[in-house]
Amino acid sequence: MSEMESVNKIRELRDAFGSFMTGVTVVTTCKDDGTPLGFTANSFASVSLDPALLLVSIAKTSSNYDNFAHASHFAINILAEEQKDVSNTFARPSDDRFANFVWSKSENQNPLIDGVSAWFDCTTYQIVDAGDHAILIGKVENFASAGFAGLGYYRGAYFTPAKSSTDVISSMKVMMMALIGHENQILLEQNSEQKWTLPHLVVDKDGAEKALEKIFAAYQPEASPSFIYSVYDDVTTQQQYIAFLCNTPVSTAHKGQFVDLNDLEKLTFVDSALQSMLMRYRKENYLKTYGVYYGNQTNGTVRQIVKEEV
């Protein structure tokens, strides 16, 4: 193999290794004179529970290699999602990588960085020579886990799984609607354009159940939820709607008004999706056999809820 071919092969191998998703750690120790040392590593792995062992590998080219290969102790700091800057700092040359971070020394004289997802304070158990790296095997003497979501690393880039999923959820507006029925009536209200709509509220960080509770408190405190009646996305407004079928023992309301289901044709609704949902409700309420709708504002399927014979 030519030198060029072997360089390419190594790059391909590194890329292939990089397809394994990992977290990111900072491995730390202290020199005898108390100087803290550390480097970023994603080669961390847990090894054994009894005794408690872990490993991380360090490149022989690292300027820290001699110090870590001869250290009697080291710590693993598992970085939290917000700690990309810590990872970058400990992967780049610097006179003092610790200068901009809050940290403290562990019982085994290892630097522990504040705000990490977890840390493991170790004594060195074994050093295994392994090609262009050495494997540092540590015996866990102390550890703590804060429960923060960990920073991820995949194909040469960071990722933040927990943050990404909450971003997706918060970018998708969910509207909770309550179909509060009483016998042959349904609670509706008119908006500022005189169009009819169901009691509704945008679901905020408190969640769907709280949104429903707030609707009941505002419109009809004696109402209680039965089951989800309709879930649909409006692809034009990028909004998701969840309609809950709810019952109430009374036909009075703090807000809005109960309307006879036979009068639906006389009303103008905010949109056709709501109108067809209420038409379905009228039919099903008459038969007392309900279905659940899944789909978007124009197309979807209704799955019948099987009535249980008691």
Ligand SMILES: Cc1cc2nc3c(=O)[nH]c(=O)nc-3n(C[C@H](O)[C@H](O)[C@H](O)COP(=O)(O)O)c2cc1C
């Ligand atoms: C996400 C990430 C993971 C890394 N993993 C390792 C590793 O497992 N072992 C290692 O020796 N270097 C690893 N490095 C590289 C070292 O952090 C970096 O080369 C080193 O800190 C360079 O400085 P030094 O020569 O002063 O040690 C990684 C770097 C990054 C950004």
